[in-house]
Amino acid sequence: MKILYLLILIAIPTWGWTPLRSLCSGLYCKLSLENRKLDYYSPATNIVHLELSSCQDSDLKTVLLTPRLRWLTVLHCEGNFSTTHLEAPPNLDILRLRLGNVTDLPILANISKLEKLDLRRNNIVQLANKTFQGLTNLRELNLQDNLIRELPEKVFHPLKKLLYLDLSRNQISQLSETFLPRDIEMIELNLRENPLTKLEFAIFVHPKSIDFIDLTNCQEMRGQLSLPFKIYTLNLEFSGVESTHTFWLAELKAANSKVNDMSMMPHLKVLDLRGTNLTWLRANEILRRYITLEIVDLSNNFIRFIPSEDHQSVWPTFKKLNLSRNGLWDLPVNCPLFGVQLTSLDVSYNRLNRIDMATFEGAYDLESLFLQGNQLCNFEYRSEKLYNLKELAVYDNDFDGSYCREMEGYFGNSSLILHRSSRGYACLKPEEN
Ligand SMILES: *[C@@H]1O[C@H](CO)[C@@H](O)[C@H](O)[C@H]1NC(C)=O
Numbered sequence: 001m002k003i004l005y006l007l008i009l010i011a012i013p014t015w016g017w018t019p020l021r022s023l024c025s026g027l028y029c030k031l032s033l034e035n036r037k038l039d040y041y042s043p044a045t046n047i048v049h050l051e052l053s054s055c056q057d058s059d060l061k062t063v064l065l066t067p068r069l070r071w072l073t074v075l076h077c078e079g080n081f082s083t084t085h086l087e088a089p090p091n092l093d094i095l096r097l098r099l100g101n102v103t104d105l106p107i108l109a110n111i112s113k114l115e116k117l118d119l120r121r122n123n124i125v126q127l128a129n130k131t132f133q134g135l136t137n138l139r140e141l142n143l144q145d146n147l148i149r150e151l152p153e154k155v156f157h158p159l160k161k162l163l164y165l166d167l168s169r170n171q172i173s174q175l176s177e178t179f180l181p182r183d184i185e186m187i188e189l190n191l192r193e194n195p196l197t198k199l200e201f202a203i204f205v206h207p208k209s210i211d212f213i214d215l216t217n218c219q220e221m222r223g224q225l226s227l228p229f230k231i232y233t234l235n236l237e238f239s240g241v242e243s244t245h246t247f248w249l250a251e252l253k254a255a256n257s258k259v260n261d262m263s264m265m266p267h268l269k270v271l272d273l274r275g276t277n278l279t280w281l282r283a284n285e286i287l288r289r290y291i292t293l294e295i296v297d298l299s300n301n302f303i304r305f306i307p308s309e310d311h312q313s314v315w316p317t318f319k320k321l322n323l324s325r326n327g328l329w330d331l332p333v334n335c336p337l338f339g340v341q342l343t344s345l346d347v348s349y350n351r352l353n354r355i356d357m358a359t360f361e362g363a364y365d366l367e368s369l370f371l372q373g374n375q376l377c378n379f380e381y382r383s384e385k386l387y388n389l390k391e392l393a394v395y396d397n398d399f400d401g402s403y404c405r406e407m408e409g410y411f412g413n414s415s416l417i418l419h420r421s422s423r424g425y426a427c428l429k430p431e432e433n
Pocket residue numbers: 080081082083103104
């Protein structure tokens with residue numbers, strides 16, 4: 001009996017035409033179409049979410065059977081889709097086509113309600129001019145991980161409501177100055193890991209705002225980047241951009257980049273310049289220009305020495321400052337860098353062999369202090385200047401065993417978090433026990 005049942009199960013698909021509804025009775029249907037012939041005369045009005053895999057280009061007409069479909073996912077299909085029209089159900093709002101090795105996209109017609117189109121991880125080399133025509137409600141478009149070299153100049157112009165556009169990890173070397181619709185307000189434009197040489201926008205045909213632009217690893221970019229519209233976060237990590245002037249910018253992430261000139265950014269709050277070969281001279285010049293700065297990461301640079309007080313200038317009041325891995329051998333006393341707003345200071349993995357508590361004279365609100373990986377033999381951990389401290393790291397210094405025991409005991413009774421090294425000790429190394 002069991003064998004007969006199995007035989008029937010195996011045989012049904014090859015016998016002939018199977019109604020879709022007999023394969024899926026619920027709202028959600030996941031189906032591999034390998035060797036299966038569907039009966040295209042009996043609709044399945046129950047299905048709202050359909051996931052098809054291992055199909056042929058002709059199988060896309062399955063969607064004709066599902067008038068109530070809202071989500072469609074198509075994975076690993078074979079065929080040449082360049083002439084396939086996908087006439088989708090009227091209420092479709094999410095469409096994912098991860099077709100496999102397909103280079104030509106089906107033509108997407110009459111899916112004006114579509115909000116999300118996911119074409120990531122195909123082998124798309126080029127897009128036709130009219131690929132997105134009619135997708136006027138699209139909010140999110142994923143084209144990452146394809147082989148796109150060029151984009152037709154106006155291919156995105158119908159997408160006036162687009163919020164997210166992901167073109168990362170393609171082969172795009174040039175973008176037209178008008179590739180985005182005029183006055184569009186986007187949340188994210190992701191261009192990371194493309195051989196892009198520049199990004200420019202025409203004076204009168206540019207977006208109104210893009211909250212976040214990611215140009216990480218666009219190593220071929222050179223020279224100046226200026227974006228004439230509102231943008232809050234710009235990621236230039238590992239890019240070749242040398243200078244940037246972006247008036248509304250609040251966050252500049254330029255770690256390991258070639259950025260060495262920044263100006264006219266009066267709203268800048270967060271600045272990440274890790275690994276940019278900065279010396280104090282250069283860092284000083286940059287930081288003083290940005291009185292609005294709050295969070296600054298200068299780790300992995302060459303800041304060996306910070307001079308003490310300098311009455312002549314106004315300093316920004318940092319909240320978080322990272323000076324880890326710089327080769328610093330002393331901290332300045334009375335330096336406005338460590339001011340009233342400072343809550344977190346990381347000076348780990350430098351060459352500090354002493355810390356004068358006067359450094360923290362003005363830093364009443366210091367809550368996090370990272371001192372690990374220096375050459376300290378002692379420091380005034382009982383100082384009242386550290387009363388507000390909530391976390392502290394001191395491992396991998398030169399404290400001796402009894403000093404460590406004393407300090408660990410002192411903090412052991414407090415609510416302060418004493419961080420531990422990856423090998424598990426807070427100060428006293430296991431072999432010194
Ligand atoms: C797909 O078909 C079109 C038209 O028949 C043709 O121009 C194109 O080269 C084909 N693409 C592939 C990858 O075979």
